[in-house]
Amino acid sequence: MTSLFDQLGGQEAVDAAVDIFYRKVLMDDRISHFFDTVDMDNQAKKQKAFLTMAFGGPNGYTGKDMREAHKHMNLTEEHYIAVVENLAATLTELGVSEEKIGEVAAIADTVKDDVLNR
Numbered sequence: 467m468t469s470l471f472d473q474l475g476g477q478e479a480v481d482a483a484v485d486i487f488y489r490k491v492l493m494d495d496r497i498s499h500f501f502d503t504v505d506m507d508n509q510a511k512k513q514k515a516f517l518t519m520a521f522g523g524p525n526g527y528t529g530k531d532m533r534e535a536h537k538h539m540n541l542t543e544e545h546y547i548a549v550v551e552n553l554a555a556t557l558t559e560l561g562v563s564e565e566k567i568g569e570v571a572a573i574a575d576t577v578k579d580d581v582l583n584r
Contacts (some may be wrong), residue, residue: 467516474562486512487556496548500539513532520573533580541582550558550574 474480488510492498501509515527530534550571557567 471521471523490552532577
């Protein structure tokens, strides 16, 4: 069975998605302030590695686990929804099918409680 990573288009597709996603996030007043002091080049690099691994591609992710990475951010359901909406809009813009977007959202939901520190 082909991984979601490969079905989405591999590394080139993940890289493009992350770049577009962060442009959307930085324009979203609900969540952009979380990135005011973040090195966005480094953030994008970590996100690309994380999503590559999460979607079944090569595991080059060496960052913190999701709970540790987000524990001091006081994130709410609204913040989580904003991220998922921006990710879905990015994938739609890239021509990803609704079915695959649903698979991506399901993967995001597996770390939701950790990201929201529940």
